[in-house]
Structure formats: C-alpha cells, structure tokens
Amino acid sequence: MKKIFWFALLLLIQGPEAYSQDSLWFTRTGRIYFISHTDIIDIDANNYQVGSFLNVKTGEMVFSLLMKSFQFTLPLAEEHFNENYVESEKYPKATFKGKIAGFDPVMIIPDKEYPVEVEGDLTMHGVTSGIREKGVLKKTGEGIRATSKFQVKLDTYKIKVPDIVKDRVAPVIPIEVEILYKPYGK
Amino acid sequence: MPRIVILIVTLALLPLRVACQDDLLEMLDKEIKPKRIPVDATFKSTRVINCHSVERMQGGDLELHVAHRFGLLNSGFKQFYGLDESSSHVSLEAGITDWLEIGAGRATVDQYFNGFIKLSPIRQSKGKWAMPVTVSLLGEAMTTTKDYPDPSWVVDSIHRRSFCWQVLVARKFAPWLSLQLSPTWIHRNMVATPQDANRMFALGVGGRLKFTPRSALTCEYFWLKDRELLTGAPRYNPLTIGFDIETGSHVFQIFLTNSFNILEPGYITETTRSWKKKELHVGFNISRVFTVIKKKNKK
Numbered sequence: 001m002k003k004i005f006w007f008a009l010l011l012l013i014q015g016p017e018a019y020s021q022d023s024l025w026f027t028r029t030g031r032i033y034f035i036s037h038t039d040i041i042d043i044d045a046n047n048y049q050v051g052s053f054l055n056v057k058t059g060e061m062v063f064s065l066l067m068k069s070f071q072f073t074l075p076l077a078e079e080h081f082n083e084n085y086v087e088s089e090k091y092p093k094a095t096f097k098g099k100i101a102g103f104d105p106v107m108i109i110p111d112k113e114y115p116v117e118v119e120g121d122l123t124m125h126g127v128t129s130g131i132r133e134k135g136v137l138k139k140t141g142e143g144i145r146a147t148s149k150f151q152v153k154l155d156t157y158k159i160k161v162p163d164i165v166k167d168r169v170a171p172v173i174p175i176e177v178e179i180l181y182k183p184y185g186k
Numbered sequence: 187m188p189r190i191v192i193l194i195v196t197l198a199l200l201p202l203r204v205a206c207q208d209d210l211l212e213m214l215d216k217e218i219k220p221k222r223i224p225v226d227a228t229f230k231s232t233r234v235i236n237c238h239s240v241e242r243m244q245g246g247d248l249e250l251h252v253a254h255r256f257g258l259l260n261s262g263f264k265q266f267y268g269l270d271e272s273s274s275h276v277s278l279e280a281g282i283t284d285w286l287e288i289g290a291g292r293a294t295v296d297q298y299f300n301g302f303i304k305l306s307p308i309r310q311s312k313g314k315w316a317m318p319v320t321v322s323l324l325g326e327a328m329t330t331t332k333d334y335p336d337p338s339w340v341v342d343s344i345h346r347r348s349f350c351w352q353v354l355v356a357r358k359f360a361p362w363l364s365l366q367l368s369p370t371w372i373h374r375n376m377v378a379t380p381q382d383a384n385r386m387f388a389l390g391v392g393g394r395l396k397f398t399p400r401s402a403l404t405c406e407y408f409w410l411k412d413r414e415l416l417t418g419a420p421r422y423n424p425l426t427i428g429f430d431i432e433t434g435s436h437v438f439q440i441f442l443t444n445s446f447n448i449l450e451p452g453y454i455t456e457t458t459r460s461w462k463k464k465e466l467h468v469g470f471n472i473s474r475v476f477t478v479i480k481k482k483n484k485k
Contacts, residue, residue, distance in 0.1 A: 028217060053210055063214075064214045064215060066221065073480045074480060074481075075245070079227050082227070083226065089361045092223075162400065165433070
C-alpha cells in the first residue's frame with residue numbers, strides 16, 4: 001500500500017508525458033500589434049512572425065518574437081523603436097513563458113470560446129515581469145485561435161521616453177495578440 | 187528502504203522536469219527559422235558630417251536638410267567669431283524606396299544647384315545571409331549660376347557643371363561604433379588653370395561614437411590625392427569633429443571644421459584653411475524628416 005502511495009506521488013510529481021506530439025500546438029506566424037496613441041501622433045506596428053507553443057494538456061504557453069520584426073507604418077518610428085527605445089541589438093527578443101491559470105483541457109470544445117487567464121513572465125528589453133492577462137481560446141476547423149488584449153507600461157520594462165518626446169509616446173501601450181495554432185509536427 | 191529509493195529517484199528527476207519546462211521556450215527558438223536581420227541606423231543622419239553617410243531616407247520619407255557653416259572662429263570680436271559670415275546649403279531629399287533616394291539643393295558658395303541619387307545595394311545584416319557592411323553609391327551633379335569673372339566670356343553652360351561619385355562603405359561594429367570609408371571621385375568641367383586637374387580622387391574616412399541612445403561624437407577626414415597640383419592657395423585636407431543630437435524626427439549636428447564649402451567638390455578640393463593655423467569654422471546641420479507616404483500595415 002505504501003509502495004503504491006509513493007508511486008502515485010512519483011507519478012504526480014513527474015506528471016504525464018508533457019511534450020508528446022499530440023499535446024503541443026504551434027505557430028511561427030502569430031501576430032502581435034501595438035499602438036502608442038497620443039493626441040499628436042499614433043505610432044503602430046505589427047509583428048507577423050510571432051512564434052508560440054500551446055500545450056493543450058497542461059495549458060502551458062510560450063511566446064517568442066524578434067523586436068526587429070515589428071513593421072511600422074512610420075519608417076522613422078521603426079528606427080527609433082529599435083535604436084532608442086527597446087534597444088533591439090542588445091535585447092533582440094521578447095519572450096513570454098507561462099500557463100493558463102486553472103486550465104482544463106476539456107474546455108477546448110470546437111467552435112466554443114474558452115475565456116482564459118494566462119499568467120507568467122514577460123521578458124523584454126532585458127526586464128522580466130510577471131503578468132496575468134485575459135484571453136480567449138477557440139478551436140475551429142483551422143486550428144486553435146488564441147486572442148488577447150492587454151496593456152504594458154513602458155516603465156515596467158525600463159523603456160525610457162525622453163522629456164522632449166513625452167507628448168508623442170504613450171506611457172501605456174495596448175497590445176493585441178492573435179495566434180492561430182496548428183498541431184505541432186504535422 | 188524502497189521508500190528512500192523512490193524518494194531519491196523522485197528528487198533526482200525533479201530538476202529534469204524543470205529543465206523540460208525550459209525546453210519549451212528553447213524548442214520554440216529552434217523552430218523559429220534564423221532570419222536575415224538588417225543592421226539599421228549605422229549613422230543617425232544621412233550625413234556623417236559633411237560627407238554623405240550610407241543612410242538614406244526610407245521609402246515615403248522626405249528630409250529637409252539644412253547645412254550651415256559660420257565664418258572663421260578666430261576672426262575676432264569685430265566679426266563676432268565668425269557669426270557674421272556664413273555658407274549654407276538647403277536641400278530636399280526623398281526616399282523613393284527603402285534603398286533609393288534622390289535629392290536636390292542649393293548652396294550659397296559658388297551658387298550651386300545640386301541634384302543627387304543615392305542607392306544602397308548592400309545592407310549590413312546578421313543571421314541568414316549575413317553581410318559585413320552596408321554599401322551606398324552616390325552620384326551627384328551640380329551647376330553654378332554664378333557670373334563668370336569677365337562678362338565677355340562666352341562659355342557653354344556645360345562648363346558650369348561639376349560631378350561627384352562616391353562609394354560609401356560602412357560597418358556598424360557595435361551599437362556605439364560605426365565607421366565609414368568613402369572613396370570619392372570628383373570631376374569639375376571648369377578649373378582655374380590648364381594645370382589644374384579636372385578629375386581628382388579623394389579617400390574619406392568617418393566614424394561615430396554613440397555614447398547615449400540619442401547623442402554621438404562624430405569625426406570625418408578626407409585625404410585628397412594630388413592636392414599639391416592645384417594652383418592658387420594651398421589646399422588642406424578637411425577634418426571635421428562634431429556632435430550629433432537626435433530628438434525624435436530631428437537630427438542636429440554641430441561641429442568644428444576647416445572647410446567652409448558644403449558640397450563635395452567644394453569641401454574636398456577647395457579647403458584652403460587649416461587646423462594647424464587654427465582656421466576653424468563652427469557649423470551645424472539640421473535634418474527634419476517628414477513621413478509623406480505611410481507604409482501599408484494590415485490591421
């Protein structure tokens with residue numbers, strides 16, 4: 001009996017095979033959009049090369065993108081973003097590593113929205129900060145669509161805005177995430 | 187006893203599981219194919235100081251470039267240290283595509299109109315298909331509207347023209363260090379005497395030390411081959427030391443130089459002042475960028 005207890009504990013700690021091919025869903029063409037809105041100027045950019053894994057058994061999620069892959073409507077803004085604000089050469093990537101809080105795989109039902117809260121660590125500009133944001137998962141014929149809208153404060157990630165352009169760069173940036181996951185390895 | 191064995195096995199395997207979790211992010215990095223990442227902003231401005239840099243306006247951007255040189259700094263209080271005298275050049279420069287720029291301007295010294303085309307066939311990049319340098323090619327033509335010294339001269343207007351070709355090769359070694367080599371060929375259709383060469387070669391070197399995200403020290407020097415062959419006042423190689431400040435869509439460059447001319451045939455072949463004799467000018471460039479055509483960006 002005791003043996004069984006310890007084996008059960010062992011299994012519990014080790015967990016199920018976390019990365020079997022079936023449980024992983026993947027994309028390298030996710031989209032992240034952000035906009036800095038001020039009265040003077042709107043600066044916005046899309047990144048269409050967001051990579052992400054979703055583990056549909058454990059609810060784990062990871063994201064990775066290259067800062068340089070953001071495409072701006074204003075070309076000069078792109079240069080300033082990379083050179084002066086996020087310092088892309090020093091910190092080329094932004095990553096997120098976390099999981100869906102209270103994840104229940106059963107909730108992923110075709111054509112039904114599953115509102116989730118994702119928590120984990122967002123790293124950019126060399127700063128890691130814990131976040132917890134709302135999002136929606138929805139399984140469709142195409143795959144699993146994940147969407148989220150949240151905001152980041154530039155201060156949190158030590159992205160400095162000089163006084164001279166304070167009225168042109170918003171201190172809080174709304175972000176939109178749109179991912180279409182496909183089964184990994186297929 | 188088995189209890190302890192299982193406990194040890196469990197504990198031994200725990201770090202594995204943690205490592206496994208890290209792997210998901212690592213796995214993702216492996217899945218994302220290495221990309222060609224262009225190296226941007228080798229210089230803040232389209233000029234190192236006097237000399238064109240490898241940078242251009244991107245497609246849809248328009249630059250208003252104002253260059254100004256004051257008179258001699260050692261001209262004393264009467265001339266207010268050079269402030270009374272000035273030489274300037276104003277130009278509009280447009281990015282047609284991300285690798286092609288055209289521009290046109292007017293210089294006060296010798297009353298030149300100039301036009302140029304600058305293209306960047308090679309861009310420094312990292313990752314897949316990495317390139318070590320950015321190469322820009324500059325072709326410039328200018329024509330003077332100045333009166334000839336003797337109004338009785340009947341000279342074909344072709345003699346009013348000068349040309350400049352440059353192969354600008356630059357590398358951003360680090361975010362704080364960029365260097366540029368600028369082989370330059372200058373052709374002047376009319377020169378002072380038959381002994382003066384119409385075509386001359388010069389080699390420029392320039393660099394930038396960026397010490398904060400928005401400011402940098404800059405330096406530029408041109409070595410003019412065969413400058414002793416030029417008649418008239420002795421020529422000197424132009425040396426310029428400056429400071430760049432970027433504020434959003436403006437770039438200010440303020441500097442000390444021994445050249446009063448602003449266009450290439452002028453500052454490269456006509457610099458008659460020397461650092462050794464403390465014949466220096468204070469100069470500044472202001473660059474203002476306007477985005478005329480926004481890039482398409484799918485929402």
